[in-house]
Amino acid sequence: MSEQATYLPAFSERMIKKHHVAIMLLHWFNAFVWLAELTTGAALIQSDRFRFAPQWYVELVTGVFGTRANMLRFHIAVGLTWIVVLAVYGIFGWRTYLREEVLKREIALDRDDVNWLRIRILRLLGRSNEPLPPQGIYNAGQKLFALTVYAMVPLIAISGLIMAFHWGPASVVGWAVVVHFLAVAVVVSGLMIHVYMGAVFPEEKPAFFSMITGMVPESYAYRHHRKWWEEVKMLERKRAAGELEEAAPQASSRVWAALRAREYWPAYWAALGLGLTLLAAFLLVGQGLGASGGFTRYLAFLIQLVAPGYAASHPYWSNYVQAGRPVLMDFLALELIGVALGGLVSGWLAGRLRWTTDRGPSVPVRARWALAFAGGLLSGFGARMARGCTSGLALSGGATLSAGAFVFMLSVFAAAFAGAYLLRRIWL
């Protein structure tokens, strides 16, 4: 049996796996953190030596958060979350993430890499046409960027903590400000190239999509990352020949399998998770979960932005728009962002993200959209009338045995069952 003939014909279209989903999640989490921290950080700088953002920018960004103090709080909250997430990756992923991924693949420069850098620079200057040496899963430029980032991240984190909590005397805090700024500046200079290569440079398109799908075309791996391609081939050959022992299943793999399962979870497991989340909400913030209250906050925020006078004097909106308290500094408004992220991550892990329209077999797409909009109008109106929706009133009120919540729950089910009979043409 010829080994080569088995894979060569499908060479160009075949996709091979490059990134683990945990790495992709970390990547996009980092992207979000850097975007949020750079946006707010630029507006937070007070020292004349470092301030570069124009006044209008500072006012615009501060305006979103209401006050500078709130913006600082947000900056610190995101930064702390970032440190915790990195620490969790480092501790729990010590073997798979730190040792295998970071030390062996992301930052270890070998002789080929040094040559690659030399030739790459000479070629950019038009002084050489030597072919580039073969590269591993990351090329030398990427490794250099990774090295810089890994060197700067501890500096940024520690100086940030010193600044946030005023650890030590004023001189230490003063130095922390300088270190924080300079370390970020170093990363940003590399980040510009990173974002340019990933998002704009046409030849690196597959690298960009690999951060979404985890896969790259085999032809791309062959051309740009030859040494890694050879590794993958070697593994595949060994596996085909049965030489590779399957790794013994670990205890954590069952949890992982459940997270990656394409089927929905059994309702009772989801109920347990949801119930514990609801209980945690009561314990940590003293109120239950909700959804429509958060929507109302965002709407009130928009109304305030467009017509501050109207919002402040209107008998209903003024409940939400109070002087000195930013509209969005509210549990339900913040929680709603989390809901979107949680749904996204869950759908992603299970491979359920795709653009579709959920509809009954006999309803055209556009009609379904119109019906959904009409249903949304009724739901939004009804939720505000009742002072809560299925989450905020029925679920959270139900758990606290509020009488109104049970009245609401019964009327929701009554109307939905009656409506289901009348509207059976939509769904059946």
Add this chain to the structure above:
Amino acid sequence: MTATFPLDLSGASFIVVSLLLGFFFGFFLERAGFSSAIRLTGQFYFRDWSVLKVMFGAIVVAMLGLAWLSLAGVLDFGAIYVPETYLWPQLVGGLLLGAGFILGGYCPGTGVVAAVTGKLDALFFLAGIFGGIWIFGAAEPALHEFHQSGARGVLTLPQVLNLPAGVVAFLVTLVALGAFWVAEMSESRWRLYEKTYARGRSGAPASPAPSQDEAALV
């Protein structure tokens, strides 16, 4: 008595905790399959009872947790926010939301989860919600009297039934278990019916099952 909970968070920790709680809320809603209008509305055609199971299940878990923790003195139940009762607006609001649910296929929270997983209809539903809230807010001065009618303040089932809270929690748990039993019976009947008579006419979405390649993609 010094109960530890609820915490009184502020500043950065409040933001982080709020985001995390929302994250798990959205995560479990998606895991339950509530990003699908077909699955959600399946409840009202007695085909898929996960709406009832998840909602009642979560209520019972949180309710029993609250009850035990306040019995143990860890939690001060008096400091927990209990939604106030406004009888008539909650009755009418519930009817409207129920009608919106069956017409639009989602409720506000599930609509968010559906939209982020790529359901285009959910985007229209969310737009509708903003519209509905806006209309209500603008019209509230005119509806104010009705919006305040039937006000009973913080009213709980133990007060209404004049029973100790523990007994009511026990009764609610029993009702929930009964509902789960009905749900399982109904679902197994439906599966049998589908198998015998109505194969292929189950109201399942027309989209084909994802191929192997697609499955490997993410």
